[in-house]
Amino acid sequence: MTAQDIAIEPLEWDSDFFGFPVARLTFHGKLTLDDAIAELRVSKTRLAYLDVDADHTSLREKAEKLGGRFVGRRVELVTHQLDRLMPEGVEELSHNPDEADRRMVRSLALASGELSRFRIDPGITDQQFTALYDIWIENSMAEGHDQAVLVTRVAGTVGGMISISMKDGVGVIGLFAVHAAHRGRGLGSELLRGAVVWTAEHRGSAVQVTTQGENAGALAAYDSADFSIERISDTFHFWI
Template sequence: MSIKKLDWDSDFFNLEIGEVNLEKDNCVIDADAYDLVYVKSKNDSQLDIKGYQNTFTDQTLIYIKDLEKKENEIEIENIFPFDENKFPIEKLYELAYVGGSFSRFNLDTKFDKEKFKKLYRTWIDNSLNGKNADELLVYEENGELMGFVTYKIDNDIATYYLLAVLPQYQGKKIGIKLFEYVAQKMRNLNVKKLMIPTQRSNVGACYIYEKLGYTILEKKYIKHYWKI
């Protein structure tokens, strides 16, 4: 089975990185040209790629929810577009590391932690400049930045890409307030659906999404195979 080279990942991590979308078990994969291969599949397929070690396995979930019209919108305070004149961008970076704690680039210990942090700093920068997000919203109280969310609209679907709340403020429903604020905004823009990608290992987040009425649209396993 052929491997597709991932140019962006390869350049960013300074490695030869490829990806395979597996459609059946017992496939022969020739991976010699790669330092790392991502293997994606619908089933939890067990592969033995000669000369490679499986260091990470998780299940990517995509949650979806239909947006229903609400006659009376809820007033939600303390949420604003990020203003670099008010908060240093380093505050956002620290929040992004929290939000990325269940990322495969953090959970797979073969990845360098500094590279993980650089990856999330890059994601924040590209969210603020419009490449990765239409807007980055922050939640603040008494001059303290407590959480943020990013989203991007594609046709009539809005996708949340990053959400983070500082650990000391978790449990105050800040994440839910950010979600509901965006949902109300999307209704006014006639967006029909909301999507959230996450990992199965992020059990707490999955529990909250399901309580909020999101259902699973897609499940896919992802494994990392590093050259030994």
């Protein structure tokens, strides 16, 4: 990973969502970071994402010097310890939930993104952030054997949720949140166990998740659930 092996990857979905060209900068090419930024300007790309290993000080400094906006630390975790007994309080949400459940799950999805780069970056509006997470949770609730939203209830009302999907034989956690009024009661631990069991039931070999380094509560929950850190990186947004 150096500033001399950058490639530009156009992102079709992000571009369609934001209404302008968006790209990701990867380390699979031969451009310098300076040349990549210049090429983005020529192609009229408005926004580009770059993840830099947290211990790569010189590249982080280079990204900042070229106008990259630091939008958060990205922590990737994994566990291979798969349970096979679903916690009693965890259930799979219907793909067509009633309005009360849908409203609460949507609210929790937004809460799960409060520390995300799309929330932190002032270049992204509140409306865009809300729309992005609405699409994410609606897609997670859509019918399909390879994805699910698991919930826990308190007095019949959804108190926490976690979305999980299968990708290349691995369970991938997407959105994860517990209502503020119900934290500290073990609901998050139950949901994580539920996601691990769901993965085992779908013949997965591991569970992966990405969270923000600033999210101490989530990191503690993953540590308690025997997740280990695979990679820590810093994310930069370049507005061209």
